[in-house]
Structure formats: C-alpha cells, structure tokens
Amino acid sequence: MKRKTRQISVGWVKVGGDAPIVVQSMTSTKTHQVEETLSQINRLAKVGCEIIRVAVPHREDLEALPDIVKNSPIPVIADIHFAPSYAFGSMEAGVHGIRINPGNIGKEEIVRDIVQEAKRKGVAIRIGVNSGSLEKDLLEKYGYPKAEALFESAMRWSEKFEKWGFYNFKVSIKGSDVLENIRANELFAQHTDIPLHIGITEAGMGLKGIVKSSVGIGILLYKGIGDTIRVSLTDDPEVEVETAYAILQSLGLRRRGIEIISCPTCGRIEVDLPKVVKEVEEKLKGLEKPLKVAIMGCVVNAIGEAREADLGLACGRGFAWLFKEGKPIKRVSEEEMVQALLEEVLNYDGKGKV
Ligand code: SF4
Structure with missing residues (x-):
C-alpha cells in the first residue's frame, strides 16, 4: 500500500496524498536555446511527462525562463546549483518549482531566504540530497555517503524548512548505489509524511541504466514509497518517460496507452x-x-x-x-x-x- 504523504502542488500538478504517482523528466537541451528546449518539452509532454526540470547554470538560461514557463504545457522546475541568485531569479521568472541541494547553496541564512521567497510566491521546492553533494560534517561522521548520512541530511533540511513555516516541498535522496539509495529512502519514509521524489542518479546508458533504475525505483514503489519518479538515463529523455510508465505499469500503479x-x-x-x-x-x-x-x-x-x-x-x-x-x-x-x-x-x- 502506498505510504500516506501530505500533498504539495507544483504549479497545477499535485504530488503526494491521493494523487497518482507523477512522472517527470529533465530536458537535455541548452536551456537558453528556447525553441529547442520548448520543442523537447512538448515532445516529452506528449509521451506523458507531467513536470519538467530545466538546468539553469548560466545567466542566459535564467533569462530564457520567462519564455519557457509561459509556453510550456507542463509545470517547470528550475534546477539550481551553487548560485542562490539564480534561485531568486527563477522564481521571479515564474517557475513553478525549484530544485536545490541546500548542501551546495552556501550559508543557512541564504537557504532560509530562498525558502521564504518560495513561500511568498507559492513556488514548490525540491530538496535534493545527493551522494555527490553531501555536507562535509556528515561525510566526516559517516566516512562515505551511506544511507544514514543521506537520511540525516534530508531530515536536517526538512526540519529546517518546516521550522521556517514552509511545507510545499518534497525531498529526493539519490545515490548511485541502488541498495544505499533504497535504504536511505526507506529510513526517510519511516520518519516523515513528506512526499518523496525517487530515482537512481547516474544510472547509466541503455539496458544497464534501465535495469538499475527499474530495480531501484521498482523496489521502492513496491514498498509504497515514492510520490513522483524520474528515471535518469544517459539517453533521450523520452526514453526516461517511457521507462517510467513501463515501471508504473508493471506494478499496476499507472498505465498509459496500450x-x-x-x-x-x-x-x-x-x-x-x-x-x-x-x-x-x-x-x-x-x-x-x-x-x-x-x-x-x-x-x-x-x-x-x-x-x-x-x-x-x-x-x-x-x-x-x-x-x-x-x-x-x-x-x-x-x-x-x-x-x-x-x-x-x-x-x-x-x-x-x-
Ligand atoms: S507462443 Fe509459441 S513461439 Fe511463443 S513462446 Fe509460446 S510456444 Fe514458443
């Protein structure tokens, strides 16, 4: 049975609670190439992608966001690393959600300011906890990004977000080691009702990537864990979306098409x-x-x-x-x-x- 989670809104798409498990993906185009990016988003939406994330590594990408948000058929999440000003800029541009790894944003006050701005603007946040960007003190404490370290980081930031009065967020805990990833998500699911975005990061190419993602995501879904999924593959994002539906269909959770x-x-x-x-x-x-x-x-x-x-x-x-x-x-x-x-x-x- 699916774990009971609270519901959040990413634009008009509901995640968690009694909503169906939402399928999302990420564009592989240069975000500032607006036409290419929108054309990929449209193709992805046609095969069933329900939320799209775009990378915002440079100012030109930030400047492209208003156009992309305005013309995208599905809610847009800006993917922000290291640059808090891009988080504020993306919200200004009208994105429906932002994804940040608080561990790489900098001082806690900056994260708090981002959270408060998101609250003011009704923007959803995804807290990303990745094995590759874990806080130093947790790496020192645990020696490597094991499940307990990932879980502790996710709990740490979730508690802070709630202390700041913000609840419209979900969490992703991603490691490339499938078993550690499963354990970390299980730990988190046992302790909170915060919606989880699940996936296996850096799963790889072709068959191996699909198998790794399907096993990791499939086991979690079978245990009732996961409110939204992204299959990360070194491949065309359309394959990610098709794989996501194949996983959901094989577990009888959702179906799309024949x-x-x-x-x-x-x-x-x-x-x-x-x-x-x-x-x-x-x-x-x-x-x-x-x-x-x-x-x-x-x-x-x-x-x-x-x-x-x-x-x-x-x-x-x-x-x-x-x-x-x-x-x-x-x-x-x-x-x-x-x-x-x-x-x-x-x-x-x-x-x-x-
Ligand atoms: S349907 Fe016929 S060909 Fe296919 S596996 Fe069964 S026996 Fe073999």
Whole structure:
C-alpha cells in the first residue's frame, strides 16, 4: 500500500496524498536555446511527462525562463546549483518549482531566504540530497555517503524548512548505489509524511541504466514509497518517460496507452516476431486506450497463453489467428495481420479487462 504523504502542488500538478504517482523528466537541451528546449518539452509532454526540470547554470538560461514557463504545457522546475541568485531569479521568472541541494547553496541564512521567497510566491521546492553533494560534517561522521548520512541530511533540511513555516516541498535522496539509495529512502519514509521524489542518479546508458533504475525505483514503489519518479538515463529523455510508465505499469500503479505483451519466442516460432511487435508498437504509439494486446509466435500455446489479453495475434507459418478476449475470430494472412490487428484495436469498444 502506498505510504500516506501530505500533498504539495507544483504549479497545477499535485504530488503526494491521493494523487497518482507523477512522472517527470529533465530536458537535455541548452536551456537558453528556447525553441529547442520548448520543442523537447512538448515532445516529452506528449509521451506523458507531467513536470519538467530545466538546468539553469548560466545567466542566459535564467533569462530564457520567462519564455519557457509561459509556453510550456507542463509545470517547470528550475534546477539550481551553487548560485542562490539564480534561485531568486527563477522564481521571479515564474517557475513553478525549484530544485536545490541546500548542501551546495552556501550559508543557512541564504537557504532560509530562498525558502521564504518560495513561500511568498507559492513556488514548490525540491530538496535534493545527493551522494555527490553531501555536507562535509556528515561525510566526516559517516566516512562515505551511506544511507544514514543521506537520511540525516534530508531530515536536517526538512526540519529546517518546516521550522521556517514552509511545507510545499518534497525531498529526493539519490545515490548511485541502488541498495544505499533504497535504504536511505526507506529510513526517510519511516520518519516523515513528506512526499518523496525517487530515482537512481547516474544510472547509466541503455539496458544497464534501465535495469538499475527499474530495480531501484521498482523496489521502492513496491514498498509504497515514492510520490513522483524520474528515471535518469544517459539517453533521450523520452526514453526516461517511457521507462517510467513501463515501471508504473508493471506494478499496476499507472498505465498509459496500450499494453503490448509478446511471447519470449522459442523453437516453435513461425514468424519474425520482433519485427511484428515493433511495427505494432510504432503504429499504436500515443493511442490512449486501456487495452492489453498480445502478439504470440505460434498458434500452439498462444491463445491459452494470451487469455488475459483483450486482443491479439497468434502467428503461424504465413498466417495468423486474430483473437479477441481469448477466442479466435479471424484467420488472416501474414501480409494483412498487422493491419487487421490495428483495425480491431481501433474498433474495440470493450472496456478492457484491466
Ligand atoms: S507462443 Fe509459441 S513461439 Fe511463443 S513462446 Fe509460446 S510456444 Fe514458443
């Protein structure tokens, strides 16, 4: 069961409480290149990104924020490191949230001033606690950024924010070590009702990055921890968003678009299944229907194996059975099977079984 957390607002998007787990990402463009940045934000929003974070490392990025905020279809969070003046500038520019690692902002009074300005302007804050920017005294105390050190840093700043009368914040505790990351988030979740943004930082590229993120985020979500997620990959942010939904979908927490299930293939296979699956995936991309579609490599076990699907294909040599709710409805040739399946998907008026 999901951990009970208090709800905060990042612009018009609610995080925590009874809100669905929010998917977010970060642009990879140079923020000051407004057109490129907005075009990436629009692409991300189309695949389901609900909050976007942009880096603000230079003055020109800060100056681009009003345009970006005004034209973004989703709330914008400014990512600030080391430069408190950019935190104030971003809030002035109208961002809906800022992310700061208090450990690298400087004096406590400056952090307090940022918090008070956020309160005045109704801006949300994400307190970032990262293994790479942990306070010196905690590193000395614990020797390395272990879970207890990350947890202590997160608690320290959360308590200060609350003492200053500010509650519209969430916390992220991120380490690149999956197990320490899980432990630190668990510790924090046991002690507070503050919403958690979860993710594995520097997860890496391709398959390894996806697996590392999925394991870390998946375990936490399974334990009911996590109000918003970002999958961090050395890849196109669209892949981050798609991976985030795949994680949420596999745990039954959220779903987006059509779920395609396909058989693992074996010696009975009679068709180039990866090619068929890829083609169907491409053609159904962006279609919002709560459907499960199965694509199976042979007719021997396929219909039984895919009984849980709403629609599907059981492929044979040169033909396929098209089936609906577990029953074969039409035999089609190999050339027409993808098209026949797509038509059936578009015409499907059942509510789906999931
Ligand atoms: S559906 Fe057929 S081809 Fe696919 S794994 Fe099962 S038996 Fe093998």
